[in-house]
Amino acid sequence: MIEFITSPFTYSFMQRGFLAALLVGVLCSVVGVYIVLRGMAFLGDALAHAILPGVAIAYLLGGNLILGAFVASIVVAIGIGFFSSEGTIKEDTAIGILFSAAFALGVALISSIRTYAVDLTHILFGNVLGVSEKDLIFTAVLTVIILLIVAVNYKQFMVISFDPILASMMRLPVQFLRYLMLVMLGLTVVVSIQTVGVGLAAAMLVTPAASAYLLTRRMPSMMIVSAIIGAISSLVGLYISYYINIASGSAIVLTATLIFLFAFAFSPRRSKISIS
């Protein structure tokens, strides 16, 4: 039994993979609380897809793929904020246009690379076992930065999410906070492509937080429960992936989904949820 648990750790790439998955699981789940409460699930999915051209350009230039994704996510996050804050088109329309355009550009760029097949799969579905030491440090630093942003702006984020009218009456810099949230979301998505990939990043953002929403009644407890569910999903998912040899991202997301189904079945607020 003990060997069952420890055996993956005999490989250093597995150790790094587990650490990366754990960090990403916790980070996505905490940021996901805002995604769920503010109804931004679509935006999360969009950002994940939109970073593809950044990754492709970085690859073509021989640069750091994560850095490329990072730049792309910020450009798209700010672009969405810009188009929708002008009020000329609705936010979800802006998201729809920008994310498919970016994704199309990314696929176009990647298809011009001759040996793209392996890398594209890794970007789309994650490659947690290919996490280098440098990637791991980058992930850890970003996780700390984003969790700090949440801690520093906790009160302000809560007000702009719950009652934007009160926020503007308190003369909070609502626009700045909105952008900050978008950037935070972009960074989170970048980190998450290592473990679950572009295709499944949205699930890690939404599923643990939605489960926590069903089980708790206050924001602090929702964040903690969400982080725990994210961590458990990542760890259990990786074990499953190791032992039955399936893609790690899928295993993590399916574990999180299973937890969500249990939360849904036993939720005290279930009668109050409208499924939409």
Add this chain to the structure above:
Amino acid sequence: MNTITELAHLEVKNIEAGYNGESVLKKISFSVPAGQSLAVVGPNGAGKSTLFKVLVGLLPLRSGSIQIHDKPLGYHMDCVAYVPQREAIDWRFPVTVLDVVVMGRFGKLKWLQRPGKADLDIALHSLDQMGIADLAKNSIADLSGGQQQRVFLARALAQKPHILLLDEPFTGVDAGTQETTMKLLEELQNIGVTSMVSTHDLNMAATRFSQVLLINRKLIAHGKPDQVFTPENLQIGFGGQVLSMQGVMVVDECCPPDDLH
């Protein structure tokens, strides 16, 4: 409760405001002395909510000016409390009643400062004043319409405002909550808080407020209730929609004019 030292006097000069295209509010001027209670009345689409949005700075002015304590709008934002219509709130948000009321204290705290014991005490006291202290730990999802209203009134109280703005507080709440709201307004008036309340209930406006403002996109009348509620003013403001029957005014709300939104 202590009497507040600075009495807030509100001065609105020649304002125009609207959303797209034509202005909803045109050339409106009035001033409210400190400690008055003002009922804002007018037919559907008269611009009552628009006026409130302008007063709290949610909608920019196209022209004119608003001054509080003789300072321009924005200078004194933290002394204005606003209770929005209840539909504007996501009632499934994971916060308790106490959490919401404590938010009323955030405006007085520094960026990183967490609410302290003093803030909590003020919040609990405000809940007590609204008669819902026993609901403090409840989820806001579990509240009835009247209770929801009381929570937001308690939050407005916790803000220790000099000017209190209530948008349609009597719509869709029980009689008990209406009475609690009115009592609260009267208590606040006693300590010098200025309140402004939009309502469809003309009888309440006539009997329980010190001043009435009748608007229909422009100012029709402003003054003591008996000066405002004259047959001529009602005819100009409401057209055929209002009936005065033996001293009781009834607004016919079934058919708002087509050109309004």
